[in-house]
Amino acid sequence: MVDSKAMKEHLGCGVPATAEWPKPRLVVSACLGFADVRYDGSRIPNALIEALKPYVEFLPICPEMAIGLGVPRPPIRLVETGEGIRLLQPDMRQDLTETMRRFSESFLSQVGDVDGLILKSRSPSCAPRDARVYTESGKGTSGGRRAGLFAEAARRFFPNVPIEDEGRLTNRELREHFLTVIFALARLRCAIREGRIRSLMDFHARYKFLLMAYNQKALRELGRLLANPEHLPVREVSQRYATMFRAALSHPPRRPAVVNALMHGMGYVSARLTSREKAHFLDLLMDYREGRAPLSAPLRLLQSWAIRFEESYLLEQAFFEPFPRPLISLEDSGKGRPSRER
Numbered sequence: 001m002v003d004s005k006a007m008k009e010h011l012g013c014g015v016p017a018t019a020e021w022p023k024p025r026l027v028v029s030a031c032l033g034f035a036d037v038r039y040d041g042s043r044i045p046n047a048l049i050e051a052l053k054p055y056v057e058f059l060p061i062c063p064e065m066a067i068g069l070g071v072p073r074p075p076i077r078l079v080e081t082g083e084g085i086r087l088l089q090p091d092m093r094q095d096l097t098e099t100m101r102r103f104s105e106s107f108l109s110q111v112g113d114v115d116g117l118i119l120k121s122r123s124p125s126c127a128p129r130d131a132r133v134y135t136e137s138g139k140g141t142s143g144g145r146r147a148g149l150f151a152e153a154a155r156r157f158f159p160n161v162p163i164e165d166e167g168r169l170t171n172r173e174l175r176e177h178f179l180t181v182i183f184a185l186a187r188l189r190c191a192i193r194e195g196r197i198r199s200l201m202d203f204h205a206r207y208k209f210l211l212m213a214y215n216q217k218a219l220r221e222l223g224r225l226l227a228n229p230e231h232l233p234v235r236e237v238s239q240r241y242a243t244m245f246r247a248a249l250s251h252p253p254r255r256p257a258v259v260n261a262l263m264h265g266m267g268y269v270s271a272r273l274t275s276r277e278k279a280h281f282l283d284l285l286m287d288y289r290e291g292r293a294p295l296s297a298p299l300r301l302l303q304s305w306a307i308r309f310e311e312s313y314l315l316e317q318a319f320f321e322p323f324p325r326p327l328i329s330l331e332d333s334g335k336g337r338p339s340r341e342r
């Protein structure tokens with residue numbers, strides 16, 4: 001559990017897992033492998049969370065325990081009433097809506113910098129999108145699903161910070177997007193802490209190809225912001241940059257934009273390639289674009305040329321390694337869908 005001392009003492013950048021990877025700070029539902037806090041006193045082991053532990057600073061929280069509900073406890077549910085959606089504990093005839101809202105605001109306003117959240121699916125408190133809503137008569141569901149109250153507050157407090165549930169993260173594309181963003185936000189936080197435009201420029205240069213794949217327009221606007229024609233204070237530039245960067249990475253990239261970034265990368269080495277090598281690369285790009293090959297196929301080929309020709313600018317691009325390699329996993333449940341086709 002997060003205690004208030006830990007909240008106050010957090011270092012912002014976190015302690016690097018390696019010199020190269022600042023640790024993202026992730027709020028996580030405590031029942032996902034941290035504590036026996038589910039309504040029946042159980043916890044749910046989660047392989048991704050276990051794999052992330054060396055690389056991430058986890059901030060586990062159980063909102064239901066935090067508002068004083070014990071273990072075991074009668075179930076609580078979201079109910080559609082004449083006064084809107086309420087969080088009720090029918091067996092105890094309790095309305096927990098305001099208590100949960102107050103706790104969520106208090107916790108989220110004190111937790112400090114957050115680079116992402118992994119929350120339990122289907123929970124009326126934690127679910128980012130799929131908690132069941134029941135009818136007031138108690139005879140069934142309204143057919144609707146929505147975010148739990150804690151997750152809803154988190155979205156308000158941390159706009160464009162990735163919030164996922166453990167189920168959707170079994171989808172490979174969603175997981176890779178999530179990992180890409182949390183490690184980018186952690187690195188950006190560290191660059192901002194240095195308090196120099198130069199650090200932001202270095203960050204921007206390192207994320208150029210990745211931004212190109214996610215959002216070309218944002219890449220240009222962020223570059224203009226860093227040129228700082230209005231001579232804004234560093235603090236203001238940093239805040240604007242962070243807001244725009246988070247928005248730029250708020251959806252997984254589309255495949256045509258990723259292809260465009262790869263083509264741009266090829267421009268750095270193409271003069272030294274044979275025509276057969278170039279044709280092979282273009283075939284791979286077409287296969288990736290049409291969904292017949294994973295992104296790793298053209299990406300690794302381009303990276304191998306960058307190594308061969310010692311193209312250090314290319315090699316430093318976060319695009320090639322957006323998160324620590326040991327976290328790469330080919331497992332894919334196919335569950336959930338990226339919000340835009342990649």
Ligand code: SF4
Binds near residue numbers: 062
């Ligand atoms: S889903 Fe959230 S509220 Fe429910 S047990 Fe897990 S951490 Fe607690």
